[in-house]
Structure formats: structure tokens, C-alpha cells
Amino acid sequence: MPCGIFSIRGSVKKGEKHMENDILLQVTDLHTHFFTDDGVVKAVDGVNFFVRKGRTLGIVGESGCGKSITALSILRLLDHPGRVVAGEIRFKGEELLSLTEKEMRAIRGCTISIIFQDPMTALNPVLTIGDQLSEVLLVHQGMSPHKAKVAVIDMLSRVGVTEPEKRFDQYVHVLSGGIQQRAMIAMALLCKPDLLLADEPTTALDVTIQAQILELMRDIQNDLETSIVFITHDLGVIAELAHDIVVMYAGKIVESAPVRELFNDPRHPYTQGLLKCLPRLDAEETELFTIRGIVPGPFDAVSGCPYHTRCRYAKSICRERIPMLEEVAPDHQAACWIGGDEYGTAGPILSTPSTREG
Amino acid sequence: MAEPLVIVKHLKKYYPVKAGILQRTANWVRAVDGISFNIKQGETLGLVGESGCGKTTAGKTMINLVRPTAGEVLFNTSHNCECSEYMDIAGLSKRQRRRARKMVQIIFQNPYSSLNPRMTVFRMMREVIAYYKLAPAGRPAADLINELMATVGLQPTDAHKYPHEFSGGQRQRIGIARALLINPKLIVCDEPVSALDVSIQAQIINLLAGLKRDLGLTYLFIAHDLAVVKHISDRIAIMYLGKIMEIAPRKEFYTNPLHPYTEALMSAVPSPDPDRKKERILLTGEVPSPMNIPSGCRFHTRCPLAADICRQTEPELTDRDGDHKVACHFR
Numbered sequence: 001m002p003c004g005i006f007s008i009r010g011s012v013k014k015g016e017k018h019m020e021n022d023i024l025l026q027v028t029d030l031h032t033h034f035f036t037d038d039g040v041v042k043a044v045d046g047v048n049f050f051v052r053k054g055r056t057l058g059i060v061g062e063s064g065c066g067k068s069i070t071a072l073s074i075l076r077l078l079d080h081p082g083r084v085v086a087g088e089i090r091f092k093g094e095e096l097l098s099l100t101e102k103e104m105r106a107i108r109g110c111t112i113s114i115i116f117q118d119p120m121t122a123l124n125p126v127l128t129i130g131d132q133l134s135e136v137l138l139v140h141q142g143m144s145p146h147k148a149k150v151a152v153i154d155m156l157s158r159v160g161v162t163e164p165e166k167r168f169d170q171y172v173h174v175l176s177g178g179i180q181q182r183a184m185i186a187m188a189l190l191c192k193p194d195l196l197l198a199d200e201p202t203t204a205l206d207v208t209i210q211a212q213i214l215e216l217m218r219d220i221q222n223d224l225e226t227s228i229v230f231i232t233h234d235l236g237v238i239a240e241l242a243h244d245i246v247v248m249y250a251g252k253i254v255e256s257a258p259v260r261e262l263f264n265d266p267r268h269p270y271t272q273g274l275l276k277c278l279p280r281l282d283a284e285e286t287e288l289f290t291i292r293g294i295v296p297g298p299f300d301a302v303s304g305c306p307y308h309t310r311c312r313y314a315k316s317i318c319r320e321r322i323p324m325l326e327e328v329a330p331d332h333q334a335a336c337w338i339g340g341d342e343y344g345t346a347g348p349i350l351s352t353p354s355t356r357e358g
Numbered sequence: 359m360a361e362p363l364v365i366v367k368h369l370k371k372y373y374p375v376k377a378g379i380l381q382r383t384a385n386w387v388r389a390v391d392g393i394s395f396n397i398k399q400g401e402t403l404g405l406v407g408e409s410g411c412g413k414t415t416a417g418k419t420m421i422n423l424v425r426p427t428a429g430e431v432l433f434n435t436s437h438n439c440e441c442s443e444y445m446d447i448a449g450l451s452k453r454q455r456r457r458a459r460k461m462v463q464i465i466f467q468n469p470y471s472s473l474n475p476r477m478t479v480f481r482m483m484r485e486v487i488a489y490y491k492l493a494p495a496g497r498p499a500a501d502l503i504n505e506l507m508a509t510v511g512l513q514p515t516d517a518h519k520y521p522h523e524f525s526g527g528q529r530q531r532i533g534i535a536r537a538l539l540i541n542p543k544l545i546v547c548d549e550p551v552s553a554l555d556v557s558i559q560a561q562i563i564n565l566l567a568g569l570k571r572d573l574g575l576t577y578l579f580i581a582h583d584l585a586v587v588k589h590i591s592d593r594i595a596i597m598y599l600g601k602i603m604e605i606a607p608r609k610e611f612y613t614n615p616l617h618p619y620t621e622a623l624m625s626a627v628p629s630p631d632p633d634r635k636k637e638r639i640l641l642t643g644e645v646p647s648p649m650n651i652p653s654g655c656r657f658h659t660r661c662p663l664a665a666d667i668c669r670q671t672e673p674e675l676t677d678r679d680g681d682h683k684v685a686c687h688f689r
Contacts, residue, residue: 062556062557062558063555207583207626208626208641209644210626211625211626211628214628215638235556235630236627236629239630239632240628240632263630263632274556275630277556277557277560278585278630279560279585279588280585281588281612281624282629287564287567288563290557290560291561294527295555
């Protein structure tokens with residue numbers, strides 16, 4: 001910001017402040033553990049990230065990496081034996097973890113709402129769509145049932161539910177998967193939340209319906225300036241929607257970068273593996289790249305880097321010491337001992353010129 | 359020239375919808391509504407479509423798990439498919455089924471629900487061996503099982519575990535081992551990777567491709583993901599509401615898709631490249647109910663090209679270039 005009165009240092013500071021105001025949700029050193037009879041499971045093990053206003057953060061990883069638990073921790077929806085044991089979750093400057101249950105309830109579904117993976121099990125089967133959607137407005141905004149009905153029908157039609165008046169009185173099981181998911185999105189948007197957590201919202205859907213839902217999420221963001229945390233295991237989906245991405249593995253963030261940076265120059269071997277093993281329409285080879293082995297189980301104690309058991313580049317240091325998340329490029333962090341130098345110089349693995357066309 | 363391994367002719371499967379006190383048949387769900395195709399020995403045919411298009415029902419009729427309403431599934435029983443001795447699998451009675459299942463096996467979509475949780479892998483497989491009398495005299499069943507476990511990339515000691523002790527990918531490997539046990543000619547793979555994580559999905563696809571190469575297997579590979587199908591199939595068929603809309607060899611199919619539905623399906627596949635701006639053909643609405651199939655071309659309600667003729671007459675699946683068949687008035 002060019003301004004004569006401020007020294008260069010001062011203007012930098014001002015820039016930083018602007019950045020801070022831009023941040024809607026800041027998660028710092030989050031630890032969520034499950035205290036089971038068989039031992040403690042560290043589902044989320046020291047996670048840091050932030051979500052900017054009106055932007056989408058993608059959280060990527062395989063099942064069991066702690067993505068969903070991170071989302072549930074933010075909303076404090078964890079049930080026994082799970083508990084957030086350490087960390088801070090600041091939302092609009094407020095520390096969510098220190099709120100009372102009553103204060104938290106005023107936030108859930110109102111300023112922060114969530115879309116679950118499977119609408120069939122997340123929606124209530126014994127209430128009509130209208131009843132469960134209106135409830136949001138009755139509770140959070142004290143609307144009259146009549147007004148709520150008008151608002152619900154309006155929201156249903158906005159998210160592309162056909163014949164919203166008819167759907168209002170229908171039960172979940174008569175609707176198709178795509179309509180169910182739209183109804184759940186409508187429910188999440190009724191109070192115009194500042195933050196929308198989407199936990200694999202398209203995984204259970206057909207590709208054609210998935211494309212419709214992604215388009216819808218983009219429109220919502222443009223219209224309402226909602227920030228979105230989009231959780232998925234599908235890098236193809238995330239490439240279309242996210243501005244920033246964090247990659248999780250075994251409860252930790254292993255890489256974090258803006259979307260273009262991450263796809264053009266992935267530094268962590270896990271991210272590279274995830275990208276390479278994806279079957280692609282624009283690729284000719286028939287043999288797919290594979291990441292050997294599987295995600296370590298909750299009770300498997302892996303020393304050092306949690307990924308070393310599957311990593312092609314693992315050295316002795318990887319087995320001994322846990323790598324920290326370090327800056328490898330501006331805005332780009334990776335947690336890897338090899339640091340990306342040895343294989344990073346080979347250049348971006350995906351974006352060859354031929355795949356950019358079309 | 360070698361005869362095809364399987365010839366499917368005008369296959370139909372209708373399910374009755376009963377209503378009223380007398381449980382009269384009020385309507386029919388036309389799950390599979392007259393499909394025909396061939397599969398050659400050693401070939402993989404990818405069968406793709408959205409949920410509810412009848413692809414799984416079609417797969418199940420191939421192995422006689424579902425009796426078709428009409429049509430035939432002719433299986434070449436001669437060696438190496440050199441001459442044509444065909445047997446209609448779909449028409450076999452319950453007793454004769456055993457013959458069919460010696461030739462065709464199936465791998466199910468969900469590895470969590472398709473393995474008996476109360477049986478160890480060993481018992482599960484030994485049952486099959488005993489039923490089909492697969493172990494020759496003097497050769498214990500254990501040898502056969504150990505060999506198969508190694509083929510699918512598991513440890514022989516794993517055979518004595520229960521299904522819950524395995525991860526999803528390992529369970530799917532067990533499903534594959536079980537299907538391979540009786541040395542079938544054709545394996546119906548019913549969405550074998552859609553319940554798995556991406557990294558595990560790649561492992562299973564490579565395993566299936568390797569087995570096909572090494573053992574000369576033939577697959578009917580059912581999936582909803584065109585990118586997955588591309589990696590394993592030699593030919594691809596697209597199904598919509600119980601009918602085949604397009605069928606073509608892989609290269610032709612992916613470079614020159616003709617049916618508007620195929621184009622829409624392809625453009626809906628998300629691409630892991632944030633710089634790639636695609637002209638997306640967004641299909642509006644959802645698949646109509648198979649109880650109420652639209653008149654004329656069944657895709658006309660969602661088709662960007664739809665015209666009057668599409669509402670009135672149903673297009674036939676006709677030859678274009680070479681092996682490429684399409685059911686569309688305009689392409």
C-alpha cells in the first residue's frame with residue numbers, strides 16, 4: 001500500500017493487519033484424541049490452518065486421516081470417547097472451545113453450518129423436509145412457521161430443488177440422492193452462514209449430479225460470500241473448487257499451498273502420489289501409479305514421519321524424527337525431510353502442455 | 359475368426375410394482391430394457407452409467423443371479439472360442455446354475471457386505487472348493503488357497519483371518535481371489551473400486567489389469583467413473599435407463615464420443631488441474647424413473663439437442679464407423 005506517511009515497515013504491518021482481518025477461522029495446534037478401551041487414538045494431531053473470508057479451503061486425504069474429525073472438532077460435535085485435548089479454534093475472533101454449550105448451539109447451523117456426506121442418514125427420516133428445514137429458522141431466528149415456510153421454499157428453489165412446494169411436505173426417502181443433498185445444502189444455508197463445512201458432500205453422488213452440486217456451491221459462494229471448508233478425498237473435485245488446500249495424513253497436515261501451486265508443484269511424496277494415482281480422462285497410459293501399502297491403523301505406532309512406511313524416498317532420518325511443516329516456497333509448506341529438492345527438480349508431474357489444452 | 363465368448367441378445371429385466379389389496383401388478387420397473395452386446399475372449403467391456411440405469415441388473419443376469427424377463431445370455435462353451443457351441447446361461451434352472459457359475463464369477467461393489475463376517479477366508483474358499491470339487495486328488499485345498507492369496511497380493515497366513523481384520527482394499531483382494539478360485543472364463547466386476555480410497559483404487563485396478571494379462575481373463579467391468587473405465591477397458595458401453603446408448607472401442611470412444619449423453623458424462627468428470635477451464639455440459643435434472651420411461655428417445659428430457667423427432671421415435675443403436683454404435687437421431 002503506497003502511503004507517504006508510513007515507513008515501508010509500517011505499510012507492511014498494515015498489510016499484515018489487513019490479512020488478519022481477512023481470516024474468518026483460525027485453527028491453531030488442534031489435537032483431537034479418542035480415549036478408547038484399547039488406547040488413545042490421536043485422530044487429529046496438531047493441525048494448523050486458517051480460512052479466509054469468501055474463500056474455499058480444501059482438506060484432502062484418504063479415509064482415516066482425520067479430515068472429518070477436524071470438521072466435527074470445529075463445530076464441537078464430537079461424542080464420547082472423542083475430545084479436543086489441546087488447541088485453539090478462533091472464529092471471527094471468538095474462541096469456540098471456551099464457549100458454553102448454549103452459546104455453541106447458537107452458532108451451529110447459524111453462523112457455521114455443515115453438510116454431511118450421506119444425506120440419507122444425516123436427514124431425519126420421520127420428519128418432512130419442510131419440518132426439519134423450518135426448524136432451523138424457528139430456532140435461530142424466531143420466525144413464525146408461516147414465514148419460515150416461505151423462506152424454506154425460497155431457499156429450496158434457489159438450490160435447484162424442483163417443485164419446492166411439493167418437496168416441502170415430502171419425506172427424505174422419496175427423494176433422489178441429488179435432491180436430498182440439495183435439501184441438506186438448503187438447510188445449511190437458511191441462516192446465511194459465514195462458514196460452511198462440507199464433508200465429502202458429493203462422494204455419494206453420480207458424476208453428473210456431482211457436477212451440478214459443485215456448480216451450486218460456486219454460485220453460493222459468489223452470491224453469499226460464504227467461506228467454505230471442503231473435505232474430500234478426490235483431488236479432481238478440489239481442483240475445481242478450492243482456493244487453498246491442506247493435505248492431511250494420519251492426523252497431521254503434510255502439505256499446504258494455494259491450489260495452483262499445489263497442483264503444479266507438489267512437494268510432499270504423499271501429495272505427489274495422490275495426484276499420480278488418480279485415473280484421468282486425458283491420460284493414455286494404462287498402468288496406474290500406486291502408493292504402496294495402506295494408511296496406518298489407529299493403533300499402529302509409526303515412528304518418525306508417519307508416511308515413511310509407504311514413501312518411496314524414505315531415508316533413515318524419516319524413520320527416526322518427525323518432520324515439521326516448513327516453508328518450501330512462498331505460501332507453500334510441506335512436512336518432509338527430503339524437502340522436495342531431490343524429486344522436486346524434475347518439475348511439475350502433471351501439467352504437461354498437452355493436458356492444458358481443451 | 360474366433361467367436362465371441364458371450365453374446366447377449368435383447369436382454370430385458372422388468373420388475374413388477376404391486377399395488378392395492380389384491381397386490382395386482384400396477385406398473386413395471388424396466389431395469390434392463392432390451393440390450394445386446396458381445397464380449398470377445400480376453401477383452402474387457404466397460405459398462406458405464408449413472409445409478410439406476412440397470413448396469414448392475416445387467417451384470418447379475420450374466421451370472422444367473424437374476425432371471426431375465428426376456429432375452430438370452432449365450433456363453434461359448436467350446437475351448438478357445440474356435441467354434442460356436444453356445445449355452446444360454448440366463449435360461450438355466452436353479453439346478454443347472456452350477457454349470458454357469460463355473461464359467462462366470464462376480465466381484466461385488468461393497469467388500470464390507472459381500473464377505474461372510476463369520477467365516478475365515480480359508481473356510482469361505484474351502485466351501486467353494488468342496489462344492490465344485492476343485493482340489494484334485496492328493497492336492498490339499500490349502501495349496502490352492504495359498505497360491506491364490508499370493509496371486510492377489512496377500513500373505514498365505516491371512517487366509518486364517520476373518521473379514522473384519524482386513525482393510526477395504528484387502529477385502530476387495532479377497533473378493534477377487536474368491537472369484538478366481540474356480541478359474542472362470544468371465545468375471546463380472548460390479549463397481550469393484552468405487553468404495554475404495556484413490557490410492558487403494560489404483561492398486562486394485564492394476565491388480566485386475568495384471569490378472570487379466572497373466573491369466574487371460576475376460577471382464578465385464580461395471581462402473582460409473584469414465585476415468586477408471588478408461589484404464590482397464592478395451593471397449594466401452596454407455597447405458598441410460600436400461601438401454602445402451604453408445605458402444606465403441608476405447609480409443610474411438612474417448613477421442614470421438616458421439617452420443618450427447620456420453621459427452622455430458624465425460625465433461626462431468628472432475629479434472630485434477632486447476633488451470634483447466636472446461637466447457638462443461640451440465641445436464642439438468644436427474645435420471646427419470648425407470649417406471650416412467652420417457653417416450654421416444656429416453657434421454658430427450660435432459661438432452662441439449664432434443665427435437666420433435668426425439669420425443670416421438672426411439673432411435674435404434676446403429677453402426678457408425680467400424681465398431682462404433684450409437685443410438686441418436688442426430689449423431
